[in-house]
Each structure stands twice: as structure tokens, then as C-alpha cells.
Amino acid sequence: MKSMIYKNYKYYKKLLNNFKYMKNVHMKDLFLNSKNRFKKFSINFKDYLLLDYSKNIVDNNTMYNLFKFAEEINIYDEILKMFSGEKINETENNSVLHIALRNLRNIPIFVDKKNVMHEINLCLKKMKKFSNNVINGAWRGCTNKKIKNIINIGIGGSELGPKMVNYALKDYKNHLNIYYLSNVDNNNLIDILNNIDIESSLFLIVSKTFSTSETIVNSNSIKKYFLKKFNNKDFIANHFCAISNNTNASIKFGIRKENIFKIFDWIGGRYSVWSSVGLSVMLSIGYKNFKKFLAGANKMDVHFCNKSYNKNIPIILALLSFWYIFFFNTSTEAVLTYNNRLSKFYNYLQQLNMESNGKNIDKNGKRVSYNTCPIIWGGTGTNCQHSFFQLLHQGTRLIPCDFIAFVNNFSNLFYNHNLHLLSNFFAQTQALSFGDSVLSKNLKNDFFNIRKKDNYLFHKKFFGNIPSNSILFKKLDPYSLGLLLSLYEHKTFVQGVIFNIFSFDQWGVELGKTLSNNIYNMLKKNNDINYKYDSSTNGLINFYKKWKYK
Template sequence: MVYKIFEKNKYFGDLCNNFEKIKNFDIKDFFINNNNRFNEFSINFMDILIFDYSKNIIDKNTIFYLLKFIKEMKIQSEINKMFSGQKINKTENSAVLHTVLRKPENFNSSLNNLNINLEVKQSLKKMKNFSYNVINGTLKGCTGKKITDVINVGIGGSELGPKLVNNFLKDYRNNLKIHYLSNVDNNNLIDILKKINLETSLFLIVSKTFTTSETITNANSIKECFIKKFGEEKNIFRHFYAISNSINNPIKFGISKENIFKIFNWVGGRYSIWSSVGLSTMLSIGYKNFKKFLYGAHIMDMHFLHEKYSKNIPILLAVISFWYNIFFDVETEVILSYSTRLKNFVDYLQQLSMESNGKNVDRDGKEILYNTSQIIWGGVGTNCQHSFFQLLHQGTRFVSCDFISFVNNFHNSFANHNINLLSNFFAQTKALAFGKKFSKKNNNIFYKKFFGNIPSNSIMFRKIDPVSIGILLSMYEHKIFVQGVLLNIFSFDQWGVELGKSVFKKIYKCLKRNKRINYTYDSSTYGLIKYYKKWKK
């Protein structure tokens, strides 16, 4: 591993020495030597969640030097720059202010001498009025019938966040049925069209630029079906809405100006659930619950901004991840959610983390020679215990894990299920950390050896509710931001996504026009396109 960038930090040598001292320790040894380890390595956040990081290969000195290390990296200055609206997204010359979207109304924020708090307030008010009218049945379709279904047409950040929160808060939903159309595979579209009635459906076309290929392809196909059934294009007015930073492109599509909800240019796609991109969620759970969701994120924002580092959950998550990434060469992080309501969390976190920190160029434009973002994967407990947990317990890969659980569900019925679920949550973190001892006489049963020493964080919430999911998402946003600072990269752009888009455009023209292949391709791409054309006939 190449450490040159980190060697400039005067505490990096201390971290290296600490690593050499404890790298061969077993987690169980830390507990044997310290009966008070849980209390010293856990945080109670407002009696809403417990963050337990005691089952890690760390000691007090590790945390001490990691926190000294990030102070030397001037992390507080970087945090302040983000919250104050400085243009920390350097490659796109933009501020990063998703935190403003969840501030209470009495918090004022300025950007370029403009009061953006007023813009946010107006946007939220428009969302509130719209959702109220749809939920109450005041807003009707072109045939006079009440709206029963809402289809969110968007991909990436325009779908993953809203879908996650909507599924998590399933028990808070009203009677509206919410659908998410993201994939350009026509089967995705066909499946949704089979479920809905066009005359009682609203379509939210979500795209910051309103040019996203998959989104606009799906939107145009729905529009064709709609006009075919209802004739005049003016009927689109009651059914199609745009969520975009663009005004002209939605209008060209046929959406009226009053049906456009604004996405602010200082909000990145994967951080946009808190904006009008979350409209499908507000329609599903109502304005009051959506505000509680924003409040949860805000109180975590304030914790991140003001809490001392030794008690700061996002910062501790980030430095522990950095510790394993740089010193232990851990290439993956496993996210294990012990709630089916969080079944979409890994998908959401994969974009949030790997699109932010999956970079190979540092802030100085130099090629990076150390690991940046870990690969995020995982699943829902207890299902994943019967699939990939075998690898965690006895495989040869060294991984780090985050376990997430909720003590209280929305429903109190079937209490034994919850006891069973949480028992598995506690058991797996214990088994991974401590393994299983065997006496010498049984030492030949090699296939039953469990070495343990797999590190994990436990994040346990009091209950499933809008505040909790707001806290959880904000917490991981800030963790990933701190990781980016430590890795000396810009976390808020995603230029790697653009290459595939540009190549796609050329190939799409070739397939769409059904002409000879005019571009110079490698033999593999050329051969595949030839077979496509042959079989398509």
C-alpha cells in the first residue's frame, strides 16, 4: 500500500505504530482486558439509537490517533465549508447544501447573498399543497376520477432514496399506491402498466436535467400510451408532473410550467430525497410524517456539526472505515439490516458511497495509488444468514460489517417474531467477533472451527418511524463525506458515470437507425451488435 499522501500528517506514524501493536489482537482479548469496553466504545444518541463500536479491532489509542489524524486533515474546516454553502464540489463549481433542505423554518441560510431558505420554504409549501390535494381527492384526473396510483419515473438518486424511505415507512402509508419505474427494460414498464389505470394515475417524471435517457424513454412511452387512450394532449396537464432543475425541457415534453417542482442546482442527485424528489414519499406518508423525516436528518446534522469527535457518530463511522481500508486493506463493507423495511438500504447506500468515493484522482488531479471507496454489499437479516453468512464466519476474506436493527416495530402483534429477530441480531455480532473455542481433543474437527475476529458496528434504533430513517440516512451521508476528506477526493461529483452515457449515444444511433455499423468498435462490441441485428430480424 502506498502511504505518501498520509505520511504528511504528523499522526500517521502513530497510527502505523498502533496498527503494528494491535493488528494480531483478537477482539475477545479487548473485552477480556476491559470489562467496561461497551460503555467506553458506545454512544447513546438522544435515547433514539445506540451506536456500539466495541466489537472492532481498535483500542483507545487507535481512536485517539484517528481523531488527531482527522483534525490535522482540517476536517472541521471542511464540514464548515459544506454547511456554510461554499463551493466544495470543485469540479462542478457548486455548493453542496442538502442539509438546508431539512432545516426547520427558523434556520436561515444564504448562498451568494440570496436567502435560499425562502426558496426551500416555497418548494416545501408547493409539495405540501399538492400532496394534500391528491391525498384528499381534490385533484382529479382528466375523467373526473380520484387519483389512486402515483408512478415515480426516475433512476439513480431520482428513485433509490424515495423508494427506500417509502418502503421503510410502509406502515405510515395512506391509500395511494406508489410505483417506481427506473429501468429502461420494457418489462419494467409493462409490469407497471398492468397494475394501474391511466385515468387514475399521476406520473412524476424525475430528472434534474430532464434529459436522462432511461427516464425520458420511459416517460415518452407512457405519454404515447396516455394520448392513445385519451386523445388530446391537453389531458396531460392533470396527470404529468416534472421534478427538475430545468424549465424548458419539461415544457417541451408537454408538461405545464405550474406542474414543475424544482430541484435546486446545489443538491446532488443521491442527496435529493430531502427535496421535491421526495414528492412520491410525501404523497405516500403525508406532509406531517415527511416533516418528521426531515427533522430526524436535521438533528443528526446538528450532532455531526457540533458534537465533539469522540462522541460524533458519523465521524467515528468514517475513521473506523478508514482504519480498515488503509491499514487492514479491507476492500468491502457489509451492511446487514435486521428489518425487512430496510430491504432497499444496500441499493441506496451503494450509490451514496461508491458514486461519491469511487474515484481514482485526488483533489490535486493526481492519480491515486491507495484504495478509495470500499465495495458496499449486504442484505436483510435473517435471510442473509442462510446465504452468504457462511463466508463471513468461515471464509478467507476479511470484511467489516454494520449491523442495523430496530427494537420496536409499528405493529405489536406476533411479539415472538421480534424477539427471534433481535436475538439473531445480537447472536451474529457476537459469533462473528468471538468465534467458537474447541478443546485440543476436538481440534481435528477442522471444519467446525470458527476463528471469529470479524469486526462490526451495531446501530440499534428504539423504533421504526420517520425520525429514525431521517437520522440513519443523514448519518451515512456525513460518514461518506468525512471518508472523502480523509481520502483527499471530491465526493460530490460522478464523472465516471458520464463515459458510459457518451458511448451509449453512438451505439443507440446505430441500432435505432438500423444502418450499417459506421463507428470503429473493438471486435467484441462489433460482434455483439452484429448478432443483435441478426436476431432482431
């Protein structure tokens, strides 16, 4: 348990007292004592999304105290600061306005007395025109071929978000083939180049500064490959676009000014799929579907900004996470998606949450004495049931889980498959919560009566009491995906408020970049080094040089 910064807060103390009771309570008893528990602890969002959080180790007092605690630390004040354009990213002196990118009602949002919506709308209009021209074949390559392949060159938020969204919305894609090049490992590059005709390919270089090392290395290699084939720098304009805030560097690379799409200063990479960074998404699913994607996110924004604590889905999920981290001392959360289209979702969430809240310095510049961000991991049902679910059911760690599923499939070609999928979804949350107590009385008695004949029976025991949230959608489409992503963005934001950290910088990414640039220069030299770094790094570099090309 973490008493730390909130030890003198009234409702933190109440939560602490409630925990002393709840830590010995089993969920099966909570359900036995409250016949309408599901109704009490679930939210139906516009008949499009259902959150069931009844399978958590909480009672009425817990939830009441959590909501009063949220009020006590003024979470709504922090929400208002973000939505009004205040510079809440203090370490970089920036506003945080991914919410403005899907502000389809065009409500004015000001940064430094300037309404940012005008520039956002111009950018969206430019993206629409460009994507329409590529999709309908008006945009041609240097040999007059229509574009068939889109290669997004970017890393981190410039790849994880768009790649996840495009895979999730695969059923809505058009004829264009979308590739993502992120890793500086040349196998990634070679695999793509072996699969495309460069004359019908368009390369999107995605880097706010146009200096991200992996992105620039890959872009320069493709440029070199391209010029080796065509030997005409003018042709670069037909095949390369930039999504960047560095116009000069983009033009110097050979990209026309009109083919540069701006990334705004106040948008972080992991929150940028709604911006021009999502151009590969718009090219794949078209402008109309991209607009529905924005609309879903905006609907959740409105909900988050206006709903009271006890009806606010992102706030509830964040408070439950806080409850387990600070009181039950959990360190991880599993996200389990029962739809294969969302197989890349937990990778996206890892960056969203852990790059945002993986911090050990608080807003006052002091080292924190408590756990901040949970480790996010997960997988796709039902595959993960045959891998790590053993740990969830019978391991020694308490691991809260989010289960995400969709009632309707895009295709009903094999309808019974979805029934099998959803039956597993419902069964797993039941088994985690109640263990083998869900068995009928007779079967349960039979189970224990044969213990004399089975010395290993106790190894088959399921104790249950593993908390989970069930998030159920009608179907997976651009609108619902927008809802889902926005939901987790806001959950992450509220967690950061509770942890009292700055969620919108990522200084932890920078040190490795700087060191790798220095080491790169050492790797190019042939002589051994014995003094430059620590003995381990020196030894690794020297072995690299010894084994190079052997």
C-alpha cells in the first residue's frame, strides 16, 4: 500500500480503511450480497459501448470513496485545463490538444490567443484532397503509373497508432497496399522493397523534427535506392511526402512544399494518429471513414469532459487502476482483445500508457516514492488463453484485466465462430472472478469427493477473485475504434493526474538516442577500444569488430 502524497487526504484515508476490509472479501460474496450488482456497476454508452466493472474487488463504499477522492484532487479542473488549451505539458511549455484534432463541432480552442481550429481544418482539408487524388488515381508516379503502395516511414507514435488502426479497420480498406517501415534493421526495409514496385509507390516520411534517426536512415536508404534506379532528383517529388514540422529539412530532402503535411507542436507522437500522422489511415480507408473515426473519438471526448465521476467511463477505469496499484500493490494490467483485428492494440497501449506515465519525478521535481505506471501487456483471445492465462488464473500475482469484444462481426460468413469467441470472452471473466465456485453444487461436491482418489486435485483448484473490466461494443468500425482509443487516452490522462506526474513528455526516450549516436561513430572505426566506455560496452563493441564480416 502507498500512503505517500495522499496520506492526509480525507477520502484516501477512507479508502485505506475500506481496503482493510476489502482485501479479505471474495467477489463471489459481493455478487451474492447484491443481486443488482451488474446494473449498479455498468454503463451503457449510447447503446454502442457497454462497460461492466462489476467484476472488481469493490463495494458501494469503495466506489463512493473513489469518486469523492477524484473530486478531492480536482480531476475535473485538470480536464478543463487540457480542453481549454492551457500548457499542461510544462516541461516542454506546450498545450496538449489531440482533442482539438477531432473537434468536429469546431468549438474555438485557443493557444497563445490564437484559435487552433482554423489551421487544423486547413490541414484536414489538404489531407482530404491529397488522399482522394491518390485513391482515385489522379496522383501518378514518375513513369505515369497509378499509386498502388503506400509506405509509411516512421517510428514510435508515427507508426504504432496508424499501423494498429489500419489493421483494426482492415475490413474498410480500399485497393491500396499499406506498409510500415520503422525498424532500422535492414531486414524490415528489404522485406518491403522486395514486395513493391517502386514506380507505383508513395513514401510518407513521418517525423515532427525530420531528424528522428531511424526514420531518416530508412528514408535516405530508400532515396538512394530510388535515385539509383531513376537518376533524376526531380522524380522524388512524385514519390515522397513529408509529415513534419520541419519544412526546410523536408524541402532539402527533395519534397515539394505542397506535399508537406504539418504536425503541430502541441501533439505528442502517441496521440497523433488523429492528425496528419494518420494520413496512411486516410489513404487506406478513405476520408469519410477517417471522419467517422474522428467522430467516435470526439463523442468520447464530450462524455469525458461532461459526465459526472460516477458515470464517466475513462475516470472509472483510471480510479480502478489506482485502487489496485496503490492499495493491492499491483504492478501490471492485462488488455485482452477478443477480435483478431485488434491484435496490435495492446502494443499501441503500451506506448500510450508507459511512455506517458512511466515517470519517477513528480510535478514538483521530486523523486516519487510510489509506483506510477502499470506495466501494460496482453494478447488476443482465444490464443492467449493457451499461453499466459495459466498465470492469470493460478499465478501468485494479482493482475487486473480489461476484456474487449464486439457483439457483431463485419462478416457473418461463419457466424458460429463469433459465438465461440464470445462464449470464451464471457467464460474467462467469470472464471477469473469466481474460480471453480461457478460449478454447480453437485458437480462441485463430486469434484471434492474424489480427492481421495486424486492426490493432485488441489492443483486443479481455481480460487478466482481476479478483477476484470468487460468492454463490449456492438461492432468494430471506424466510429467504435475512435471511441475505444479516446477512452484509453483519457484513462491514461487521469492516471497521470493521480500519479502527480507530467504525462505528455518522454524524456526517457532521449538518452539512448544520444548514446547510440556516439557509439555509431565508434563502430565505424576499425581499432579496438579499451577506455572510451565501461568495460562491458567496450567489450561488446570489440567483439562486434572482431566478428564483423566473419
